[in-house]
Amino acid sequence: MSLGIAVAVRGLSKSYMIARDEEKHYTLAEAFAARLKNPLNQREREIFWALNDVSFDVYEGEVVGIIGRNGAGKSTLLKILSRITEPTSGTVELYGRVSSLLEVGTGFHPELTGRENIFLNGAILGMRKAEIRRQFDAIVDFSGVEQFIDTPVKRYSSGMYVRLAFAVAAHLSPEILIVDEVLAVGDAEFQRKCLGKMHDVATQEGRTVLFVSHNMPAVENLCGRVIVMDRGSAAQPAETRIAIRHYLEDIVGSAVLATPLTQRTDRTGSGAVRLTGSHMEDAGGQRISRIISGMDVTFVLGYACRPGDQLSKVDVGISVQTNADQVLFVLYSGYTGRLFGPISGSGEFRCTISQFPMAPGSYRLGARVMVAGEEADWPRDGVCELEVVAGDFYGTGSQGYEGTSPFMITGDWSGA
Numbered sequence: 001m002s003l004g005i006a007v008a009v010r011g012l013s014k015s016y017m018i019a020r021d022e023e024k025h026y027t028l029a030e031a032f033a034a035r036l037k038n039p040l041n042q043r044e045r046e047i048f049w050a051l052n053d054v055s056f057d058v059y060e061g062e063v064v065g066i067i068g069r070n071g072a073g074k075s076t077l078l079k080i081l082s083r084i085t086e087p088t089s090g091t092v093e094l095y096g097r098v099s100s101l102l103e104v105g106t107g108f109h110p111e112l113t114g115r116e117n118i119f120l121n122g123a124i125l126g127m128r129k130a131e132i133r134r135q136f137d138a139i140v141d142f143s144g145v146e147q148f149i150d151t152p153v154k155r156y157s158s159g160m161y162v163r164l165a166f167a168v169a170a171h172l173s174p175e176i177l178i179v180d181e182v183l184a185v186g187d188a189e190f191q192r193k194c195l196g197k198m199h200d201v202a203t204q205e206g207r208t209v210l211f212v213s214h215n216m217p218a219v220e221n222l223c224g225r226v227i228v229m230d231r232g233s234a235a236q237p238a239e240t241r242i243a244i245r246h247y248l249e250d251i252v253g254s255a256v257l258a259t260p261l262t263q264r265t266d267r268t269g270s271g272a273v274r275l276t277g278s279h280m281e282d283a284g285g286q287r288i289s290r291i292i293s294g295m296d297v298t299f300v301l302g303y304a305c306r307p308g309d310q311l312s313k314v315d316v317g318i319s320v321q322t323n324a325d326q327v328l329f330v331l332y333s334g335y336t337g338r339l340f341g342p343i344s345g346s347g348e349f350r351c352t353i354s355q356f357p358m359a360p361g362s363y364r365l366g367a368r369v370m371v372a373g374e375e376a377d378w379p380r381d382g383v384c385e386l387e388v389v390a391g392d393f394y395g396t397g398s399q400g401y402e403g404t405s406p407f408m409i410t411g412d413w414s415g416a
Helices: 028-037 074-081 114-124 129-143 158-171 181-185 188-203 216-222 240-258
Strands: 005-020 044-059 063-068 089-094 098-101 176-179 208-212 225-230 273-281 297-305 314-322 327-332 346-353 361-371 374-379 384-389
Touching: 005 074, 005 208, 044 074, 044 089, 044 208, 063 074, 063 188, 063 216, 063 240, 074 089, 074 098, 074 208, 098 158, 114 129, 114 158, 129 158, 158 176, 158 188, 176 188, 188 208, 188 216, 208 216, 216 240, 216 314, 225 240, 273 361, 273 374, 273 384, 297 314, 297 361, 314 346, 327 361
Parallel strands: 063 208, 063 225, 098 176, 176 208
Antiparallel strands: 005 044, 005 089, 273 297, 297 346, 314 327, 314 361, 361 374, 361 384
């Protein structure tokens, strides 16, 4: 059975008029004098397109992520979908009641108590008082603000405000739930509760969720499709992993990893030793650009010590992470009982992993150097890209399960 459309966006555009001064004024007196001198002078005006011809469909029961850099148009899009602002052109069709959580302070009356705001929001959604009462205890329990439920919300902290606002938005039975980055205000435990609730809202209750976030692991775990926005334009919704990979590689990460490691500025540490380059080798010592799943691979990290220094207790670590910044594994030389030293000048650290356990996909290699327990060098965005392709991991001709797990593992089976 095909799903019906919950949100239909066609040719959506939003423009703003921006005024520009040709002459800059740095004090109020300068601005006032200039106005007296030229009272009829009109400031130059420029049209800024926050959204430009955006079209897409979202289906019933889908969780769709919306990602993009700051200023890409994400918040403008959500405000139009929430009927907070009107588009300049284009249409939006929403099939069902919409509940939005866009900014701290949106949707609640500051003078009313938490209890009163719950009933007010329900009434705005068109719910009867009896329906709201049935959900009231669940809302208060989820939010964790029971002690302050009869306190005016203007006295709430930003975290309390967001907890209650999300609980109201998620429990008052909207067919469409729109959530912006505001969940970043809450603590880690509450964020996990929110992500779990949004998953339940979609999978168990069949409601539609639009979720804007810069938290790529959260988007990857929660969303089935993702819309990537850039400078007011939006790509068609794509499968989550593909969309995130393109976003991070094409918009965020490609320029960083293309820069030689010696010129990178995204690094922290004392500088007692610096990583200078990286490459991969196969079992025969030949350089490779891709890894076949299940092969033996050696990661080689070039280094240079600070002139004149001789270092001991050097602990070198590598990590593999997704392009959504989710760390999959970390391996320090110290874990295996190997600390390097004394070292000086320049050289290489080498780490060989037998039967490389990653499933086919795109990943990033990270690296970090510690000296006597203190950080010496850590390029934060990784040292190189890893492309893993399918191989005969099991030695049986099977490529394994082509699912969402990034790992390939082996084991011994027995039984009747």
